[in-house]
Amino acid sequence: MEGAVSFERRASRQILVGDVAVGGGAPVSVQSMTTTKTADVDGTLQQIYALAAAGADIVRCTCNEIAAAEGLAHIVPRSPVPIVADIHHQYKMALAALEAGVQCLRLNPGNIRNPHHVKAVAEECRDRGVPIRIGVNGGSLDRELYERHGGRVTPEAMVESALVELAYFSEVGFESVKISVKASNVPLMIEAYRQLAVATDHPLHLGVTEAGPPPDGLIKSTAGIATLLAEGIGDTIRYSLTADPVEEARAGRHLLEALGLRERQNVDLIACPSCGRAEVDVIDVAEKVREALAERRLPLQVAVMGCVVNGPGEARDADLGIAAGRGRGHLFVKGVNVAVVPEDEMVGTITEWADYIAEHGTEAALERADVERAEREARSDRDALLEAQGTDANASAERVEQIHRISSQ
Numbered sequence: 001m002e003g004a005v006s007f008e009r010r011a012s013r014q015i016l017v018g019d020v021a022v023g024g025g026a027p028v029s030v031q032s033m034t035t036t037k038t039a040d041v042d043g044t045l046q047q048i049y050a051l052a053a054a055g056a057d058i059v060r061c062t063c064n065e066i067a068a069a070e071g072l073a074h075i076v077p078r079s080p081v082p083i084v085a086d087i088h089h090q091y092k093m094a095l096a097a098l099e100a101g102v103q104c105l106r107l108n109p110g111n112i113r114n115p116h117h118v119k120a121v122a123e124e125c126r127d128r129g130v131p132i133r134i135g136v137n138g139g140s141l142d143r144e145l146y147e148r149h150g151g152r153v154t155p156e157a158m159v160e161s162a163l164v165e166l167a168y169f170s171e172v173g174f175e176s177v178k179i180s181v182k183a184s185n186v187p188l189m190i191e192a193y194r195q196l197a198v199a200t201d202h203p204l205h206l207g208v209t210e211a212g213p214p215p216d217g218l219i220k221s222t223a224g225i226a227t228l229l230a231e232g233i234g235d236t237i238r239y240s241l242t243a244d245p246v247e248e249a250r251a252g253r254h255l256l257e258a259l260g261l262r263e264r265q266n267v268d269l270i271a272c273p274s275c276g277r278a279e280v281d282v283i284d285v286a287e288k289v290r291e292a293l294a295e296r297r298l299p300l301q302v303a304v305m306g307c308v309v310n311g312p313g314e315a316r317d318a319d320l321g322i323a324a325g326r327g328r329g330h331l332f333v334k335g336v337n338v339a340v341v342p343e344d345e346m347v348g349t350i351t352e353w354a355d356y357i358a359e360h361g362t363e364a365a366l367e368r369a370d371v372e373r374a375e376r377e378a379r380s381d382r383d384a385l386l387e388a389q390g391t392d393a394n395a396s397a398e399r400v401e402q403i404h405r406i407s408s409q
């Protein structure tokens with residue numbers, strides 16, 4: 001059995017975004033942002049529901065004009081998750097969004113720079129009990145700070161920007177704040193958050209900004225966010241992908257499940273990389289299994305293995321798995337063979353068993369199986385394959401001999 005390891009998390013104060021607690025030991029939450037015009041109430045709500053279904057706990061919508069604020073007034077009461085209004089440049093849009101009932105604001109200190117305006121918004125939030133995210137962004141850092149830090153975006157400049165804003169809030173007795181210091185450069189972003197984590201105990205919102213389209217955007221975001229989470233830093237996360245935001249929510253949720261920071265709700269598909277022993281096109285079968293299980297929210301680990309010689313052993317901890325052998329699929333539950341099916345039924349069979357286990361549990365699945373027969377058939381396939389392939393399925397010995405032949409010519 002693989003042991004459970006958990007990361008010690010940085011102690012942070014807790015704020016409430018609607019009914020979602022952020023910081024202070026609360027589960028790390030997933031955020032995403034709508035791409036619709038906020039004035040398009042139905043379109044935006046449709047996207048919010050899709051994001052919530054994919055794993056978003058909090059959704060942000062832009063509030064860039066009065067029509068957007070009016071849209072928010074209709075969206076907020078019908079949204080399944082708390083709504084954050086994204087504010088740039090116009091502090092009056094922040095006040096309008098609060099009037100619309102949003103559960104949080106995001107302010108960019110780089111483009112709302114008048115302290116009176118910042119404090120006016122903070123006072124209003126204080127009186128309404130609505131938190132603010134100070135959203136520092138490397139690309140839109142305050143000009144004066146940028147110049148003072150040598151005409152470069154540095155971690156120190158980003159942290160200073162956040163702390164200046166925080167000081168304005170403190171002056172009016174407003175403390176319900178979470179902070180982000182995002183950059184598109186991963187090492188810069190990591191260092192900025194590390195410094196911020198020491199400088200304050202406010203909860204932190206993690207993200208790599210403008211990460212780009214997948215897969216590069218996913219890799220960059222995961223590199224930055226996962227590094228920090230593994231250090232215990234971060235209370236809420238957002239993947240910023242140039243893609244359908246549903247992908248952002250899904251990626252965020254999967255990352256947290258993979259790190260053991262959120263309870264598993266989705267299938268954890270493991271698959272071998274394939275090798276000379278593979279009895280099936282593992283990539284194809286794994287992709288078909290992934291597609292078949294994608295829409296099901298089953299908290300199971302499912303394995304797809306290329307051969308019956310090593311597959312079942314290597315994936316023995318999986319809730320359910322299938323390994324290929326001599327034109328047949330060997331199905332196993334927690335390492336126990338439960339059925340042997342024709343190769344073209346592998347995907348359908350694994351889907352059916354996954355549903356069964358999710359509904360009735362592992363014990364019931366083992367009870368309904370003819371284990372003795374499955375073991376017998378599996379053994380005969382395994383033995384036949386071992387006899388045919390020997391222990392050198394990758395033909396290493398033959399290759400070495402060939403190399404010797406070439407070198408002696």
Ligand code: SF4
Binds near residue numbers: 277
């Ligand atoms: S030995 Fe079998 S299970 Fe392991 S990588 Fe090769 S095909 Fe997959």
